[in-house]
Amino acid sequence: MELSLFDTHTHYNHASYAPFQDRVLMGIREGGIGDVLVAGYDLISSLAACMMKEQFEGRGDAFPRIHAAVGIHPEYLPKDPEKDLAALRAMIEKYHPAAIGEMGLHFPRGKQLTEDVRARQMELFLRQLSLCEEYDLPAVLHFVGAAAKVYGIIERRPRIRGILHGFTGSAETAVCYGKAGWLIGIGPGILRENVKKLKEVCRRVPAEYLVAETDCPFGGTGIHSVAEGRPDSLQLKAVMEKIAELKEESFEEVQRTLGENARRMLIHGYREE
Numbered sequence: 207m208e209l210s211l212f213d214t215h216t217h218y219n220h221a222s223y224a225p226f227q228d229r230v231l232m233g234i235r236e237g238g239i240g241d242v243l244v245a246g247y248d249l250i251s252s253l254a255a256c257m258m259k260e261q262f263e264g265r266g267d268a269f270p271r272i273h274a275a276v277g278i279h280p281e282y283l284p285k286d287p288e289k290d291l292a293a294l295r296a297m298i299e300k301y302h303p304a305a306i307g308e309m310g311l312h313f314p315r316g317k318q319l320t321e322d323v324r325a326r327q328m329e330l331f332l333r334q335l336s337l338c339e340e341y342d343l344p345a346v347l348h349f350v351g352a353a354a355k356v357y358g359i360i361e362r363r364p365r366i367r368g369i370l371h372g373f374t375g376s377a378e379t380a381v382c383y384g385k386a387g388w389l390i391g392i393g394p395g396i397l398r399e400n401v402k403k404l405k406e407v408c409r410r411v412p413a414e415y416l417v418a419e420t421d422c423p424f425g426g427t428g429i430h431s432v433a434e435g436r437p438d439s440l441q442l443k444a445v446m447e448k449i450a451e452l453k454e455e456s457f458e459e460v461q462r463t464l465g466e467n468a469r470r471m472l473i474h475g476y477r478e479e
């Protein structure tokens with residue numbers, strides 16, 4: 207069976223890939239990656255994701271299919287949020303991205319954030335969620351040190367679905383959001399020894415609620431292999447193998463289910479069930 211994995215969270219729009227973009231994408235296609243979501247984190251990277259999608263659409267099977275997400279990451283707070291939100295809206299109308307994100311709240315422990323920064327992150331997050339509602343698009347959520355806040359917000363917006371990217375919560379929480387139609391993003395963190403809670407998530411949460419992601423070049427095992435010409439999405443196979451091992455299911459089965467989950471959310475539309 208031919209391998210066709212879906213990396214549901216990447217940043218191939220990041221400048222570090224620019225000199226090798228073709229080679230990196232060809233390399234991951236050869237390695238069995240059939241689809242990638244390229245997520246924006248500010249206006250420029252969001253536009254770059256949309257351009258990549260257009261650019262690679264006609265280039266055939268040597269490249270993975272590119273799906274774009276447009277959004278503003280909480281660590282990239284704009285100087286003029288109104289202007290950037292208007293530009294984001296224009297991008298959504300022009301390019302019809304697969305999702306909005308990555309967006310969310312970034313309140314890491316040990317980092318002193320002013321009330322003003324927290325409030326601006328919150329406002330930007332809420333406004334992007336409203337765009338999800340308005341355009342019926344899934345959300346790609348990033349949250350660090352703010353899980354309770356994020357859950358409280360999405361519970362009050364029951365129309366929205368999406369991916370809880372880089373999930374670090376408990377299996378119970380994952381099942382609860384899975385049942386509500388959200389997908390739980392499992393990344394290369396699962397390959398580390400010391401991740402008991404995440405392993406528990408993979409064991410106990412039904413595969414129907416999971417997707418696999420690399421967050422490259424930011425995420426993963428710390429191997430930033432772009433510099434060596436080895437693209438990070440190739441870590442996805444190891445992530446899936448680990449999930450299959452933890453679930454005591456076959457790799458083929460996990461690959462199929464997680465791929466279907468990603469396609470339903472990001473391509474076919476989660477409302478058409």
Ligand SMILES: [Zn+2]
Pocket residue numbers: 215216217245308421424
């Ligand atoms: Zn990311």
